Amino acid sequence: MNTPSSGANAAAETLSEEALDALSRAGTAAATADTAGAAAHRHEALLSSRAANIKQSAVRDVFEISMQPGLVSLAGGNPYLQSLPLDRLAKTAAAIIAEHGLEALQYGGGQGTQELREQICAVMAAEGILDADPENVVITAGSQSAQDVAAKVFCDPGDVILLEDPTYVGALNTFEAYEVDIQPVAGDEYGLIPSALQKTIAELQAAGKRIKLLYTIPNFNNPSGVMLAPERRQEIVDICREANILVLEDNPYGLLKFDGVLPEPLRAANPEDVLYLGSFSKIFAPGLRIGWALVPAHLKQRYYLASEAVTLCPPTFSQLLVSDYLRNYDWRGQISTYRTLYAERCAALLAALEEFMPAEVSWTRPEGGFFVWLTLPEGIDSYPLLYTGIDAGVVFVPGAAFSASHAPSNKLRLAFSAVPAETLREGVRRLAPVLAEAIAAR
Amino acid sequence: MNTPSSGANAAAETLSEEALDALSRAGTAAATADTAGAAAHRHEALLSSRAANIKQSAVRDVFEISMQPGLVSLAGGNPYLQSLPLDRLAKTAAAIIAEHGLEALQYGGGQGTQELREQICAVMAAEGILDADPENVVITAGSQSAQDVAAKVFCDPGDVILLEDPTYVGALNTFEAYEVDIQPVAGDEYGLIPSALQKTIAELQAAGKRIKLLYTIPNFNNPSGVMLAPERRQEIVDICREANILVLEDNPYGLLKFDGVLPEPLRAANPEDVLYLGSFSKIFAPGLRIGWALVPAHLKQRYYLASEAVTLCPPTFSQLLVSDYLRNYDWRGQISTYRTLYAERCAALLAALEEFMPAEVSWTRPEGGFFVWLTLPEGIDSYPLLYTGIDAGVVFVPGAAFSASHAPSNKLRLAFSAVPAETLREGVRRLAPVLAEAIAAR
Numbered sequence: 001m002n003t004p005s006s007g008a009n010a011a012a013e014t015l016s017e018e019a020l021d022a023l024s025r026a027g028t029a030a031a032t033a034d035t036a037g038a039a040a041h042r043h044e045a046l047l048s049s050r051a052a053n054i055k056q057s058a059v060r061d062v063f064e065i066s067m068q069p070g071l072v073s074l075a076g077g078n079p080y081l082q083s084l085p086l087d088r089l090a091k092t093a094a095a096i097i098a099e100h101g102l103e104a105l106q107y108g109g110g111q112g113t114q115e116l117r118e119q120i121c122a123v124m125a126a127e128g129i130l131d132a133d134p135e136n137v138v139i140t141a142g143s144q145s146a147q148d149v150a151a152k153v154f155c156d157p158g159d160v161i162l163l164e165d166p167t168y169v170g171a172l173n174t175f176e177a178y179e180v181d182i183q184p185v186a187g188d189e190y191g192l193i194p195s196a197l198q199k200t201i202a203e204l205q206a207a208g209k210r211i212k213l214l215y216t217i218p219n220f221n222n223p224s225g226v227m228l229a230p231e232r233r234q235e236i237v238d239i240c241r242e243a244n245i246l247v248l249e250d251n252p253y254g255l256l257k258f259d260g261v262l263p264e265p266l267r268a269a270n271p272e273d274v275l276y277l278g279s280f281s282k283i284f285a286p287g288l289r290i291g292w293a294l295v296p297a298h299l300k301q302r303y304y305l306a307s308e309a310v311t312l313c314p315p316t317f318s319q320l321l322v323s324d325y326l327r328n329y330d331w332r333g334q335i336s337t338y339r340t341l342y343a344e345r346c347a348a349l350l351a352a353l354e355e356f357m358p359a360e361v362s363w364t365r366p367e368g369g370f371f372v373w374l375t376l377p378e379g380i381d382s383y384p385l386l387y388t389g390i391d392a393g394v395v396f397v398p399g400a401a402f403s404a405s406h407a408p409s410n411k412l413r414l415a416f417s418a419v420p421a422e423t424l425r426e427g428v429r430r431l432a433p434v435l436a437e438a439i440a441a442r
Numbered sequence: 443m444n445t446p447s448s449g450a451n452a453a454a455e456t457l458s459e460e461a462l463d464a465l466s467r468a469g470t471a472a473a474t475a476d477t478a479g480a481a482a483h484r485h486e487a488l489l490s491s492r493a494a495n496i497k498q499s500a501v502r503d504v505f506e507i508s509m510q511p512g513l514v515s516l517a518g519g520n521p522y523l524q525s526l527p528l529d530r531l532a533k534t535a536a537a538i539i540a541e542h543g544l545e546a547l548q549y550g551g552g553q554g555t556q557e558l559r560e561q562i563c564a565v566m567a568a569e570g571i572l573d574a575d576p577e578n579v580v581i582t583a584g585s586q587s588a589q590d591v592a593a594k595v596f597c598d599p600g601d602v603i604l605l606e607d608p609t610y611v612g613a614l615n616t617f618e619a620y621e622v623d624i625q626p627v628a629g630d631e632y633g634l635i636p637s638a639l640q641k642t643i644a645e646l647q648a649a650g651k652r653i654k655l656l657y658t659i660p661n662f663n664n665p666s667g668v669m670l671a672p673e674r675r676q677e678i679v680d681i682c683r684e685a686n687i688l689v690l691e692d693n694p695y696g697l698l699k700f701d702g703v704l705p706e707p708l709r710a711a712n713p714e715d716v717l718y719l720g721s722f723s724k725i726f727a728p729g730l731r732i733g734w735a736l737v738p739a740h741l742k743q744r745y746y747l748a749s750e751a752v753t754l755c756p757p758t759f760s761q762l763l764v765s766d767y768l769r770n771y772d773w774r775g776q777i778s779t780y781r782t783l784y785a786e787r788c789a790a791l792l793a794a795l796e797e798f799m800p801a802e803v804s805w806t807r808p809e810g811g812f813f814v815w816l817t818l819p820e821g822i823d824s825y826p827l828l829y830t831g832i833d834a835g836v837v838f839v840p841g842a843a844f845s846a847s848h849a850p851s852n853k854l855r856l857a858f859s860a861v862p863a864e865t866l867r868e869g870v871r872r873l874a875p876v877l878a879e880a881i882a883a884r
Binding site for chain 2: 090
């Protein structure tokens with residue numbers, strides 16, 4: 001197994017597409033100009049009304065700059081793949097093509113292979129779901145695609161999706177492409193607040209809104225790192241059931257709780273009321289684009305057919321590689337390795353924040369996942385600080401990226417997953433004066 | 443390079459997912475019962491209105507039967523991967539992970555890698571498009587996903603997509619998921635008829651319809667095998683331009699013209715008016731799920747962002763494998779091999795049809811692609827013959843699958859791509875009496 005490398009290399013790591021996406025949302029105000037540049041083109045009349053909801057980036061140019069060597073990226077939520085046994089995986093990939101090439105390179109079933117669906121049930125058992133049936137698993141081209149299909153199956157324009165604020169930028173992008181009315185629910189350091197959920201539902205229903213889904217990342221929310229308290233979980237599902245709202249539980253980071261003591265997923269005791277999304281992107285390899293949905297039995301066929309209409313079938317070769325990894329490798333041991341690695345990095349990041357940050361800055365202390373969420377004093381917009389941060393040699397994701405409102409935000413996200421401890425410290429050392437200056441200039 | 447195997451094995455080849463899909467459309471009348479079984483479930487109220495448009499299969503059960511050994515499948519439009527150099531590809535896959543694993547297994551850019559987009563421009567040059575800019579190429583998780591994104595960007599519910607009748611079942615599925623009004627345009631043995639296109643447009647416009655796209659497979663249409671005559675091509679684009687309709691040109695089979703003399707794509711001389719879709723599924727390996735869109739420059743950013751909202755990024759490992767294949771293998775030579783192989787199989791199928799079919803049956807004589815399209819006498823519905831065909835040991839796809847109307851059809855599709863010549867002959871030998879009996883029973 002490769003050992004994690006450290007030091008200079010990591011500084012040059014490029015930003016993940018997830019981060020690209022995240023950043024792309026930060027500057028939506030100035031966004032339409034670029035696309036609208038050809039506004040007079042007669043094809044503008046051909047665009048769907050949803051196309052206008054799919055946001056244009058005003059920050060992409062920044063990325064060209066941010067790729068420069070020497071910059072410390074705290075932006076990208078990339079897993080640390082240096083920790084994988086790449087040489088062995090190379091042999092596995094070769095064996096799959098040599099021995100099963102006619103299957104690996106051919107069209108496959110729209111729901112994914114039987115073997116991988118069974119193995120995914122074992123992964124979900126490790127996540128705390130003990131009764132999953134492979135028949136109700138739909139494998140997708142990454143978890144992003146599973147979100148897209150969920151929105152497709154359930155949401156008409158104007159329908160409401162409730163979600164945490166902040167939440168995963170990719171989900172916001174996906175939902176907005178369905179012209180969904182995205183409504184945040186208040187949370188605190190223990191995640192969504194049940195009474196707030198109840199109040200939001202009541203208000204929206206009183207206003208005549210159709211609420212379809214609650215989208216939630218209960219374990220180590222991206223970007224906040226917050227974990228939903230176990231004692232709130234059943235209450236949240238009960239509230240949704242009562243209001244006939246389906247829970248869309250997104251759990252890519254669940255297995256990465258540092259101490260390995262996992263809270264039960266919302267899905268565990270609620271097979272009928274929770275559509276559960278899982279992913280190999282954080283525990284194995286995002287480049288394979290293999291995610292899945294565990295769909296309530298009565299909704300599975302609808303979901304499956306919609307998924308098939310989007311991508312025909314998930315990547316076959318990728319599925320066989322994941323299957324071999326789950327069959328023949330110590331994937332549980334690899335998750336333990338990741339837990340230790342990410343716990344160390346998180347601790348290093350928190351220690352650096354303690355060491356360097358101005359007193360006015362606060363942050364979350366996650367128990368797992370990839371991210372720490374910083375809060376600046378009220379009234380400071382973190383978005384312009386992106387540019388001064390880059391000048392100082394450090395990149396982060398401004399908080400506005402993670403909110404449907406796109407309003408100015410005094411928050412920002414730091415990712416510790418892909419960066420060795422000493423580089424994390426250097427990044428924070430560079431970032432602190434940028435924030436201090438902004439605070440002083442208030 | 444492996445040589446094509448022949449004989450008994452091929453009879454056991456399973457049906458492709460494409461065919462599954464195709465068949466799934468044939469029996470839509472009886473279709474809703476299964477899903478509606480739980481109609482009383484309170485979650486039915488949560489389904490989007492589009493969900494009802496995503497069809498349920500009444501024919502999937504047939505597939506369980508059709509998988510039985512000894513059955514000759516003329517249904518699946520699978521490429522004949524036995525013709526690929528699998529042992530060498532195995533080594534390539536290993537080298538990619540061993541040497542570039544951190545890239546291959548990581549998130550990638552939402553538009554796809556720069557190298558592959560440049561190489562795709564070379565593939566399109568072979569297809570007859572000489573001016574493609576990698577900046578305007580968006581790589582997708584299979585061409586199916588590229589169709590999905592096109593519908594997403596351009597079509598509101600009720601908008602019209604014009605298309606050939608019959609056409610690709612996967613495209614029909616995708617478009618119907620966007621609640622599009624699908625309108626067929628009359629064609630003949632030379633493809634779409636320009637005057638009919640003009641008439642259809644005029645009628646729809648007079649009825650107040652918004653026509654957004656013309657979806658067309660000009661080369662070796664799936665299922666009909668028909669090629670749009672070169673002399674009709676520019677006229678069709680001109681008619682669409684005049685009516686402000688974007689042409690969505692789907693060209694997965696273009697390079698597989700048996701004689702290698704390729705007609706110009708619609709896109710070639712019309713960079714602004716044609717959104718061009720390409721695929722490696724027919725010329726290399728569908729299991730990698732790598733397709734692409736060449737988007738008119740003024741629409742590219744919209745298209746790209748919508749694509750990113752669906753899958754975040756196309757599979758990275760797959761992209762690197764395709765790139766290596768295009769860089770280091772004789773991919774043009776492989777296409778020549780495929781041309782010869784498929785030409786031989788097509789000839790064998792046509793010869794068997796001549797030998798065995800009743801006089802009342804007619805069929806197309808394709809110059810490329812994977813499919814031959816049979817026409818039975820008027821009034822015979824090919825759908826029930828699927829079952830008698832299976833009893834006789836042969837599977838095909840009934841014509842109703844390829845039409846938005848789902849009306850009974852006297853057509854059926856036979857695929858010659860995946861089946862050796864002698865097996866093709868055996869399949870036709872089994873099918874002929876089934877059709878003869880239906881004709882006699884008229």
